[in-house]
Amino acid sequence: MATASLSTEEENYVRMSLLLTGVSPRGVRTLFDSEYAPKCLDASIKKEYTKLKDLQLKNRINQAQWNLLFPRFPDVPDSKTFDVTLMITLLRNLTPMTPPAGGYDLLPPTIEVTPGADLARIKHYRNYLAHLDDGRIDIAFFITAWTDITGAIHRLGGQKLKEECDQLRTKHLDQTNQEIIMDIKRSSDEIKELKGLFENLKLSHLELKKSNEEVKQSHALLQDKVATYQQDTVPWNVRGNHLHF
Numbered sequence: 001m002a003t004a005s006l007s008t009e010e011e012n013y014v015r016m017s018l019l020l021t022g023v024s025p026r027g028v029r030t031l032f033d034s035e036y037a038p039k040c041l042d043a044s045i046k047k048e049y050t051k052l053k054d055l056q057l058k059n060r061i062n063q064a065q066w067n068l069l070f071p072r073f074p075d076v077p078d079s080k081t082f083d084v085t086l087m088i089t090l091l092r093n094l095t096p097m098t099p100p101a102g103g104y105d106l107l108p109p110t111i112e113v114t115p116g117a118d119l120a121r122i123k124h125y126r127n128y129l130a131h132l133d134d135g136r137i138d139i140a141f142f143i144t145a146w147t148d149i150t151g152a153i154h155r156l157g158g159q160k161l162k163e164e165c166d167q168l169r170t171k172h173l174d175q176t177n178q179e180i181i182m183d184i185k186r187s188s189d190e191i192k193e194l195k196g197l198f199e200n201l202k203l204s205h206l207e208l209k210k211s212n213e214e215v216k217q218s219h220a221l222l223q224d225k226v227a228t229y230q231q232d233t234v235p236w237n238v239r240g241n242h243l244h245f
Contacts, residue, residue, distance in 0.1 A: 006173070009136035013129075014173055016137055019149060020129055023164055024122050025084045027157030031115055032079055032087045035095050042076040045069050048094050060089055084126065088119050110148065118152035125149055 006014065036044050045052070052069060055061045061069070065086045069077055079087070091097055092104055100108045100117040107124040108117040125145055137145075146169065154162035 007136070009138055011173060012137040012139065012142040013132070013135050015168060016125075016129060016142065016145065016149075018168055019146070019153075019165060020122070020126050023161060023168065024126070024149065024153055025087075027153040027161050028084050028087050028119065028122060029079055029082070030157040030161075031119075032082070032091060035091060035097075036079065038079060041079060045077055051094060055089065055093060060093070061086070065089075084122065088123055091119060092116070110151075113151070113155060115156065118156050121148055121152045 052061065052066075056066055065083070068081050068086065071077060082090075088104070092099065097116050098114055100106070100112060100114070100120045102108060102120075104116070104120045104123060106120065108120050125148070128145075150162060150165040150169075153165055
C-alpha cells in the first residue's frame with residue numbers, strides 16, 4: 001500500500017524516534033555494562049536486593065522490570081533485556097555516580113557533560129517524545145535536540161555510535177520507516193478522539209449529577225410539604241372558615 005510522503009517536521013519526528021528508541025539505549029547500556037560487568041550482573045543485583053525492593057515499593061521499578069532483574073531459575077539477568085528507564089534507575093540509585101546539578105528530572109545545560117547529566121539528557125528527550133501529540137518536530141528544535149542527544153550518546157557509547165547517529169541524520173527513510181510514523185500518527189489521532197469522548201462523558205456525568213441534585217432538592221421540598229400537611233389536623237374544607245353558632 002502506498003504511503004503518503006512525510007513533511008519535514010514528520011521526518012524529524014521519525015529520525016528522533018529512531019535515535020531515542022534505537023540508538024540511545026545502546027549508549028546507556030555501554031555505561032551500564034561498565035558499572036555492572038555482564039558476567040557479574042546476577043551477583044551484583046542479588047547483593048542490592050533490599051535497595052531494589054525499596055525502589056519497587058516506591059513504584060520506581062515496575063513488575064515487568066522486576067521480573068527482568070530476578071528471572072525464574074535457571075535464567076539470569078541480562079542488561080540487553082533492560083530498558084533505558086530501568087538502567088537509568090539502577091545507575092542513579094545504586095552507583096556513586098554524581099547526579100546532575102539540577103537533578104535527573106530536568107534538562108541539563110549544554111556545558112554539563114558528566115555521565116549523570118547525559119543520562120538526564122536522554123531521559124528528558126525520551127519523555128518529551130512520549131508526550132508529543134502530533135508526530136511533528138520543527139526544524140529549530142530538532143537541530144538543537146539532535147546535537148544534544150547525539151553528544152550524550154557519543155560520550156556514553158563511543159565513536160561507533162556517534163557515526164551511527166550521523167548516518168541516521170541524513171539517511172533516506174524507507175517505506176518501513178514511513179509506515180511506522182503513519183501508524184504512530186493514527187494511534188495519536190485515536191487517542192485524541194478517545195480523550196474527546198471521555199471529556200464529553202465527564203460533562204454528561206456532571207450534568208446528570210446536577211439534575212440528580214435538583215431532583216433531590218425537589219423531593220425534599222415535597223417531603224416537607226407532606227410533613228406539614230400531616231401535622232395539620234384541621235380539615236382542608238374547614239381551614240380559613242369561621243364557625244357560626
